[in-house]
Amino acid sequence: GEDVEQSLFLSVREGDSSVINCTYTDSSSTYLYWYKQEPGAGLQLLTYIFSNMDMKQDQRLTVLLNKKDKHLSLRIADTQTGDSAIYFCAEPPSGGGADGLTFGKGTHLIIQP
Amino acid sequence: DTGVSQNPRHKITKRGQNVTFRCDPISEHNRLYWYRQTLGQGPEFLTYFQNEAQLEKSRLLSDRFSAERPKGSFSTLEIQRTEQGDSAMYLCASSSLAGEQYFGPGTRLTVT
Numbered sequence: 001g002e003d004v005e006q007s008l009f010l011s012v013r014e015g016d017s018s019v020i021n022c023t024y025t026d027s028s029s030t031y032l033y034w035y036k037q038e039p040g041a042g043l044q045l046l047t048y049i050f051s052n053m054d055m056k057q058d059q060r061l062t063v064l065l066n067k068k069d070k071h072l073s074l075r076i077a078d079t080q081t082g083d084s085a086i087y088f089c090a091e092p093p094s095g096g097g098a099d100g101l102t103f104g105k106g107t108h109l110i111i112q113p
Numbered sequence: 114d115t116g117v118s119q120n121p122r123h124k125i126t127k128r129g130q131n132v133t134f135r136c137d138p139i140s141e142h143n144r145l146y147w148y149r150q151t152l153g154q155g156p157e158f159l160t161y162f163q164n165e166a167q168l169e170k171s172r173l174l175s176d177r178f179s180a181e182r183p184k185g186s187f188s189t190l191e192i193q194r195t196e197q198g199d200s201a202m203y204l205c206a207s208s209s210l211a212g213e214q215y216f217g218p219g220t221r222l223t224v225t
Contacts, residue, residue: 004155033213042117042204043156043216088155099169100146100158101214 004089006104013112018076020107022089025070032065033090033101034074043088046074076109084111117217119205125223126195133191134220138207145188146214147180148204156204162188163210195224 005023012018024032030051035043049056049063049072056063062075076083086106093099118137126132138145144163148156159178160170164185173179177195182188192199202221206214 031213035216040221042119042218043206045213045215048213090155100148100161100172101156102158103155105153105155 004091004102004104006087006089006107008105009108009110011110011112012079014079014081016079018079018083018109020074020076020087020089020109022072022074022104023070024072024089024091026091026094027067027070028094029091031092032063032072034061034063034072035088035090035103037086037088037106039085046087079109079111081111081113084109117205117207117215119203119217119220121220122218123221123223125225128197128224129194131191131193132195132222133189134203134205134222135187135189136205136207136217137187138205139215140186141209142207142212142215143185143210144208144214145182146206146208147188147190148206149174150202150204150219159190192222195222197224200224 003025031048033048034046036046037043047058047061049065060077064073086108088106089104090101120135146161147159150156159173160180162182165182177193180190200223202219204219206216208214
C-alpha cells in the first residue's frame with residue numbers, strides 16, 4: 001500500500017528558509033504535490049513536480065525530488081508569518097490511475113518572530 | 114469561476130440523523146472527488162466521479178455513506194444514521210481529466 005510520511009512540526013524564524021520533507025513509497029508516481037492548509041480552511045495547491053524532474057522553482061518555493069530515495073522536499077525562502085500553516089505532501093494512486101491522492105499527516109510550520 | 118464551493122460550511126447534527134453535503138466543482142472539470150479529514154490527519158480519499166459515473170466507491174467508510182453526481186455537475190455526499198465518529202471535515206476536490214486537484218473549503222460536521 002501507499003504511505004506518505006512527514007515530520008509533524010517545523011519551527012523557523014521569520015526571514016529564514018523552511019525546508020519541509022516527505023518520503024513516499026510508490027516509485028511509479030508521475031506527479032507529486034504540495035498543498036497548504038490554513039486553520040479551518042480547505043487545501044490550497046501550492047506546487048507540484050513531475051517525476052522526470054529533479055527540481056522546480058516557483059518564486060519563493062523550491063521543490064526537490066530524489067527518486068532514488070523517494071524523498072521530496074519543499075523549501076520556502078524568506079519565511080513570513082503568512083506561511084504559518086500545515087503543509088501536506090501527496091502522491092497519486094499506484095499505476096497512475098485516476099483515484100484519489102494519498103496524503104501525509106502534514107507538517108505544521110510554526111513561525112517565530 | 115471562483116473555484117470549488119461547498120455547502121454548508123458547518124453542520125451540527127444529532128446522532129442518528131441523516132446529513133447531506135453539496136459540492137460545486139470548477140465548471141470545466143470532469144472529475145470530482147470526496148475526502149474526509151479528521152483532526153491531526155491528512156485527507157482520506159472516499160470516492161470520485163468522472164462526469165456522472167462513480168468510478169470508485171470501495172473506499173467509502175461504510176454503507177451509511179453514499180454520493181451522487183446526477184448530471185455530471187454538482188455532487189452530494191449523504192451520511193445516514195450519523196455516529197459521533199463521523200465528526201470530521203468533508204472535503205471536495207475537482208480536476209480536469211489529466212490535471213491536478215483543486216479543493217473546496219470543506220464542510221465541518223459535528224455529531225452530538
